[in-house]
Amino acid sequence: MRAVLPAAVLLTAPLLAACGSDDPSTSTDAGSAKGNRVGNINIGPEQDRVRAEKDERIAALVPKEVREAGVLRTGLSADAAPPLGFFATDDKTRIGSEIDLATLVADTLGLELDGQIVSWENLFVGLDSGKFDAVFSNVTVTEERKDKYDFATYRLDNLAFEAKKGSGWKVDGPEDVAGKTIAVSSGTNQEKILVDWSERNEKAGREPVSIKYFQKDTDYYLALQSGRIDGYLGPNPTVAYHVESAGQSEVIGTLSGAGGDLQGKIAATTKKDSGLVDAYAAALDRVIADGSYAKVLKRWGLSGEAIEKSEINPEGLPRP
Structure with a gap:
């Protein structure tokens, strides 16, 4: 769901001398x-x-x-x-x-x-x-x-795979997600990549990916910690932020948001x-x-x- 926010904010430049998201939430209270x-x-x-x-x-x-x-x-x-x-x-x-x-x-x-x-x-x-x-x-x-x-x-x-800390699991390619249960946001580029990887696994005789969908980021956080899913694939910036804020998960692999060789x-x-x-x-x-x-x-x-x-x-x- 997309939040309704004020139409404009003026950010003035001369302040101090020394600075399409796929994520459905802008909350900052998911972590510590x-x-x-x-x-x-x-x-x-x-x-x-x-x-x-x-x-x-x-x-x-x-x-x-x-x-x-x-x-x-x-x-x-x-x-x-x-x-x-x-x-x-x-x-x-x-x-x-x-x-x-x-x-x-x-x-x-x-x-x-x-x-x-x-x-x-x-x-x-x-x-x-x-x-x-x-x-x-x-x-x-x-x-x-x-x-x-x-x-x-x-x-x-970049996109990133997130898993519970200490999982011992690393993702470098399709074979690493075979048989895993992974959450992803519907209608996103990362969903397309995950579906493609699952199909490639099946063609190679490996198990497909069990893909799960959640409406809110907090839902997949809870599913990850409870063990109902093995991992989550999302935009690297939001995954990195959640890993930093919650302290209970880790990035286990990254890949280009374009997929393939691009x-x-x-x-x-x-x-x-x-x-x-x-x-x-x-x-x-x-x-x-x-x-x-x-x-x-x-x-x-x-x-x-x-x-x-x-x-x-x-x-x-x-x-x-």
Whole structure:
């Protein structure tokens, strides 16, 4: 179920000098939250975000009308889950890895970040209408989306298998899930991958996967701890966050969100031929080089999804 959240939040850039989800819930109470922390992650309103300095050369790449406005109008998904985007413990301050990365880009471009929270589908409506200059919201590059949008990559798109801590189970391929009971969200890319793996196991004479579906993340957490399921396959960021917060499970394997031999990639998204994608890629390369990008990923437990360089419109997930 998708939560109904406020339509817009203004995230101002000059603060401190030093920062389509498949998950149906944005709750932060599934694990060992203590005060303003979940494990090692700060979920309080005082974020002390990692910040970047304006780069005049890169800022000059921004189209004149955006430079003169001084604002980077950015779409953020209301449907995101921790650690990508969620509300802090005060229930009004929007925090998460996507906001932090958008902030670094806006800083580098010398712009104020105007982060507007809308539903997933309205992210693209906002780009189409010119309401948004960019979307930073866990958008995967696909060949179909490249028809209408330009992309500058900033993170790998990975999935993760989660199991009870100490299971002694590792997943590297289809044979490792044969005969296992695994939960997955219906209608997602990870479901397609799991179904494909199960079919491949059957063709190879191995046991199929018993696939289970739950409406809420808390349901699969309980099923995992009680032993009713062996594992869960979901987006790596949300799995990593749950592992960090609950302390009762572990990541036992990761794979590309694209499946097969293609590495899926998450990217800053802008309307095709808007003139902004070169600026985004250059800004991302700048914060990768100065280390601020790595600090952001580390604070949200996403270092394993780091990239070495931003790519413009790389190969995306194939057309349906």
